[in-house]
Amino acid sequence: MDRTGPPSAVVFDIGGVLGGSADxxxxxxxxxxxxxxxxxxxxxxxxxxxxxxxxxxxxxxxxxxxxxxxxxxxxxxxxxxxxxxxxxELAPGAAELIDAIARTGVQLALLSNAPRSMAEQVRGSRWGARFPTKLFSCDMGLAKPDPGVYATVEDALGLPATELVFFDDRPVNVLAAQQSGWSAFRWQGPRQCLTDLASAGVAVPGA
Known part of the structure; x- marks a missing residue:
């Protein structure tokens, strides 16, 4: 992957990543x-x-x-x-991870397959305010792993694929992001996220 500098934005899925569970x-x-x-x-x-x-x-x-x-x-x-x-609702360790990444100065964005009720919850939450860009399938009329989803994110952020890092819990979504030119990782918890970010060129202080 061609990249002249560190990534400019980190994009997160929500359910099964920053928040939510099947419980x-x-x-x-x-x-x-x-x-x-x-x-x-x-x-x-x-x-x-x-x-x-x-x-x-x-x-x-x-x-x-x-x-x-x-x-x-x-x-x-x-x-x-x-x-x-x-x-x-944020999963354990997610708030601290968001704070740590925000201190690096990279942009933060959310990309989730979600219905309108969930999108409204996130938009109204204190933690959701940490993400200036929030993209939901219910608004786009497209859902991951459709390639159009990733193109929509690039347009919304004004960034090329090579400057984006993405975390999702579903391998099919990760693969689609990689095929779109993103640096993408399957979510394996906050600690592994920091390791993956470092490998992608995002150095998180104190990690």
Whole structure:
């Protein structure tokens, strides 16, 4: 990869990286009185359309229908709010990592496949304010690993692919970024992130 200097921006995924986990699946399954495996299958089956901007009501009612359940409007709002919150809460060590990287002077950006409710949660959070550029699939109408997503980020940042470093928990998304010319790494926690950043040319003080 041709690069004349250190990277200018570090781009992070959110769910499974800076925040969020799959733990909420069990609580949601219990609320609906179904097995966690059944709930998870229905939850992910319809997720792509939801991440691309479909309405929360449509998504949750499709999930419920697959499970033989009927949701009230209040249940939809509660499930959607809880789901958005769990995905957008910072994971342990993430806040310190963000602070450390910010001190290097590189730009920080977010790139997430996310529905509107999650995007709103992140935009309204204190930690989300640390990222001037926040790009979500629900707004773009495109989702990783579509090559157009990475081109959109480059345009938003005003930077070429060779000046971007990216972290994501899904190998397919990492590979797509690499094929677009980015320096991309599979997320393996804050400590490994610092090592990967150093290898990409971002020296984090104190790391």
């Amino acid at each position: 909420g699946i069990f609580a949601f399954a219990a609320e609906l009185g179904v097995a966690a495996t059944s709930f998870a299958a229905a939850y992910w089956r319809h997720r792509d359309a939801y991440d691309l901007g479909s309405a929360a009501e449509d998504y949750w009612n499709r999930v419920a229908n697959d499970l033989g359940r009927v949701l009230t409007a209040a249940q939809v709002r509660r499930l959607d709010s809880a789901d958005a919150q769990r995905w957008s």
